[in-house]
Amino acid sequence: MALRNWVRETGIDLVQINGQRRYGGPPPGWVGSPPPAGSEVFIGKLPQEMYENTLIPLFQSVGKLYEFRLMMTFSGLNRGFAYAKYSNWQGAREAIATLNNLEVQEGYTIVVCKSLEKCxxxxxxxxxxxxxxxxxxxxxxxxxxxxxxxxxxxxxxxxxxxxxxxxxxxxxxxxxxxxxxxxxxxxxxxxxxxxxxxxxxxxxxxxx
Missing domain, CATH: 3.30.70.330 (RRM (RNA recognition motif) domain)
Known part of the structure; x- marks a missing residue:
């Protein structure tokens, strides 16, 4: 319910396909080429009941998001990990410095690290x-x-x-x-x- 209300209030478009739900890629109003390599972070150890209405504002607080992908189960829960791609590598670096090891709920400390993009x-x-x-x-x-x-x-x-x-x-x-x-x-x-x-x-x- 909170997620639906947030989507309606913000007008953000979330697209679910192939086991993931995606925002952006590119986001509304984006002009130019996609961000360079090194602009994406991997987010792990997420509580399964935490969704984009909490995660996108959190990760937008440290830099401009180009894309956010939350991995989903068939039952509608998140799979415990996601990817946030920023408009530049500085945003990714700030996300790691600020949000890695952040306690997002009692007993839940998330991991934020550089996404190696299949290397x-x-x-x-x-x-x-x-x-x-x-x-x-x-x-x-x-x-x-x-x-x-x-x-x-x-x-x-x-x-x-x-x-x-x-x-x-x-x-x-x-x-x-x-x-x-x-x-x-x-x-x-x-x-x-x-x-x-x-x-x-x-x-x-x-x-x-």
Whole structure:
């Protein structure tokens, strides 16, 4: 009810598609090109009953929003994370400095960090015997533009490890994904699954 009233009073247009509800992209009155890279932040650990009527004013308080995307469940609750894209990278930087670790409700402290815009891959299903040194040797030899490699216990498979690979650009990450998916690189995992690092997994691994 509060959300509907807020939408009616402000005239803000929210569009829901593919599991997310979006404001802007571009917002009303926007003139010119989309914001540059580095203008978007990832927002995690949101209370499920918190919606745009609270979130958009909060994130607009530190800079001009170009777009706000709230991830939604089929039942109409938010999925606990969202993305805010500002008109410039200064707005994103101010959001991180001001709103990261902010307690938005009692017991709920949100995470606000830079959105890496698909420069990170997850590799799940690695055997528990695989070492950081071995993984680095294989990945650095097979792919280019690697910035970091981290190894974790898999939250999805028992007796398996999961690697997070961070690349210098989306192109480098996409090429690495193609190389690793085609199976020409052996990482000793029979059930290895290579994909883009999902926000919910990023939050679960505390990588912000």
């Amino acid at each position: 990170e891959l997850s590799v799940d299903g690695l055997p528990t015997s695989v070492s950081q040194k071995y993984l680095e040797a294989v990945v650095l030899k097979a792919t280019e533009g690697v910035l970091s490699i981290t190894l974790h216990a898999s939250p999805y498979q028992k007796k398996a490890k999961l690697a997070v690979l961070k690349y210098s650009s989306h192109r480098a990450a996409a090429m690495a994904k193609k190389t690793l998916t085609e199976g020409s690189v052996k990482l000793c995992g029979e059930n290895m699954n290579v994909g883009w690092l999902k926000p919910e997994l990023k939050e679960k691994l505390r990588l912000c």
